[in-house]
Amino acid sequence: MINRELIRIKVVQLTYGYYQNGNRNMDAAEKELLLSLSKAYDLYNFLLGLIVAITEEERHRIEILRKRAEREGLQMPSERFVNNKFALQLEENKQLNAFLANQTYHWGDDIEVVRRICDCIENSEVYNEYIASEDDTYEADRELWRKLYRSIIENNDLLDAALEDKSLYWNDDKEVVDTFVVKTIKRFDPANGADQELLPEFKDIADRQFAIDLFRSTIMNAETYQQYMSEASHNWDFSRLAYMDVVIMQIAIAEIVNFPNIPISVSINEYVNLAKLYSTPRSGGYINGMLDSIARHLVETGKVLKPIPEPRQRRFIKGHTDKRNSHPSVEGPEESE
Numbered sequence: 001m002i003n004r005e006l007i008r009i010k011v012v013q014l015t016y017g018y019y020q021n022g023n024r025n026m027d028a029a030e031k032e033l034l035l036s037l038s039k040a041y042d043l044y045n046f047l048l049g050l051i052v053a054i055t056e057e058e059r060h061r062i063e064i065l066r067k068r069a070e071r072e073g074l075q076m077p078s079e080r081f082v083n084n085k086f087a088l089q090l091e092e093n094k095q096l097n098a099f100l101a102n103q104t105y106h107w108g109d110d111i112e113v114v115r116r117i118c119d120c121i122e123n124s125e126v127y128n129e130y131i132a133s134e135d136d137t138y139e140a141d142r143e144l145w146r147k148l149y150r151s152i153i154e155n156n157d158l159l160d161a162a163l164e165d166k167s168l169y170w171n172d173d174k175e176v177v178d179t180f181v182v183k184t185i186k187r188f189d190p191a192n193g194a195d196q197e198l199l200p201e202f203k204d205i206a207d208r209q210f211a212i213d214l215f216r217s218t219i220m221n222a223e224t225y226q227q228y229m230s231e232a233s234h235n236w237d238f239s240r241l242a243y244m245d246v247v248i249m250q251i252a253i254a255e256i257v258n259f260p261n262i263p264i265s266v267s268i269n270e271y272v273n274l275a276k277l278y279s280t281p282r283s284g285g286y287i288n289g290m291l292d293s294i295a296r297h298l299v300e301t302g303k304v305l306k307p308i309p310e311p312r313q314r315r316f317i318k319g320h321t322d323k324r325n326s327h328p329s330v331e332g333p334e335e336s337e
Contacts, residue, residue: 001040001041001044001177001180001199001200001201001202001203002037002040002041002201002202002203002207003176003203003207004207004210004270005176005270006037006040006173006176006177007037007207007210007211007214008214008251008255008270008271008274009172009176009274010033010036010037010040010211011033011211011214011215011218011251012247012248012251012274012278013036013172014029014032014033014036014215015215015218015219015247015250015251016243016244016247017029017032018219019243019247026216026219029215029219030212030215030216033211033212033215034208034211034212035169036169037201037208037211038201039167039169039170039173040169040170040173040176040177041201042099042103042167043163043167043169043170043173043174043177044177044180044181044184044198044199045096045099045100045198046103046105046107046163047153047174047177047178047181048090048093048096048181048184048198049096049099049100049106049107050107050114050117050153050159051087051090051145051149052087052090052091052096052107053106053107053108053114054114054117054118054121055081055082055084055087055088055091057111057114057115057118058081058082058118058121059082061118062077062079062081062082065077078131080130080131081127081130081131084141084144084145085138085141085142085190086138086141086142086144086145086185086188087141087145089188089190089193089194089196090188092193092194093194093196093198094194094195095196095197095198096198105166110162113158113159113162116158117152117153117156117158117159120152121148121152124148124151124152126144126147126148126151127144127148130144138190142185142186142188145185146182146185146186149178149181149182149185150182153178154178160174180199183199184198184199210259213258213259214251214254214255214258214259217254217257217258218250218251218254221254221257222250225249225250225253225254225257226246226250228253228294228297228298229241229246229249229250229253229290229294231297232290232293232294232297233290242279242280242283244275244278244279244280244283245275245279245280245283245286245287248271248274248275248278248279248283248287249271249287249290249291249294251271252267252268252270252271252287252291253291253294255267255271256268256291256294256295256298256304256306257298257303257304260305260306263306263307264295264299264304264306264307264308265308265309267291268288268291268292268295271287271291272284272287272288272291275287295308296308
């Protein structure tokens with residue numbers, strides 16, 4: 001589940017923290033990095049568990065409504081939602097139950113959050129269309145939860161606040177982890193029953209090693225990488241750069257230099273996006289130009305043996321010069337993850 005995008009985010013956060021911490025113990029920082037990544041996997045499981053908790057709360061509500069209907073002679077409530085085939089399969093999932101059984105935190109500890117999400121679901125168009133539909137297939141049940149997750153659980157301020165209270169590690173994780181929860185929903189197959197496999201923590205051992213090697217090479221070669229930055233900054237006062245910009249570029253250079261299978265264009269684009277997220281509004285464009293210049297120098301001097309796209313040439317149209325940056329953010333094929 002933990003992909004290169006999430007690993008890069010964590011390495012940026014931990015490297016920044018490493019330099020802010022006067023102790024600067026690399027072994028301790030590396031353990032913190034791996035712990036941070038494992039917490040992201042915990043969040044993945046908790047968010048799947050939220051679907052189960054919502055189903056349990058709705059089951060409780062249906063029971064109350066059923067007893068009231070029997071007592072007052074009212075129409076019986078629909079039980080379709082609580083009998084959703086995908087949700088029932090997830091509720092029985094062996095991997096998820098093994099994880100939840102070993103946790104001290106459970107969604108019952110935040111029952112008001114669960115109840116308010118249930119309220120949103122019951123008032124949603126997606127839910128009401130599902131209740132009214134005659135499509136009783138597993139695919140329809142699974143698709144309901146994909147839609148509910150995307151429309152209600154993603155970008156939910158109440159839920160985000162509750163998760164942040166539980167773990168500082170989750171402040172920046174949910175947006176990425178959400179994509180993997182949705183992917184998991186789509187992968188569920190009724191034929192697998194309770195043995196349906198969830199996504200593993202790491203796709204393979206190489207991704208875990210990528211996190212360790214990227215962090216270590218960033219720290220151990222800091223002086224060399226910062227020298228590359230200083231030489232590429234030309235008329236800029238390197239000492240006045242935003243500190244986060246320096247950290248992001250340092251990590252980007254470590255990736256460009258030490259990971260031959262990752263295209264330069266992918267590395268530059270990934271860290272330009274992180275600069276837009278974590279640094280100043282102007283950082284993305286500046287870091288793009290700096291990394292492009294540094295990468296070209298490393299290729300030309302043989303320090304990096306990777307191809308790099310040529311910068312687009314300025315065009316002249318009807319006497320006017322296209323003044324766009326001659327080193328735009330390069331677009332390349334996504335690395336295999």
